[in-house]
Amino acid sequence: MTCTEFLKILDDVIDESIAAETRVEIETHLKKCGHCEVVLNTTRKTIEIYRCHEIYELPVEVNERLHASIMERCRRVR
């Protein structure tokens, strides 16, 4: 798995809607790649923090795609 592949399925990783074999690939990748590990942890935390609040601004380091996905998730939860 590459970083790009990981980022593409990041939503599913957070939702844990991934196949067991994909999960193994992800864990293998995260052991080698601190960057993706940080992205995953940061995104998880960001979603937790913002989940039930009105959000208009997210930290600038959250990219647009993630921002959109987090906003979408919050709308679904409400």
Ligand SMILES: [Zn+2]
């Ligand atoms: Zn990576």
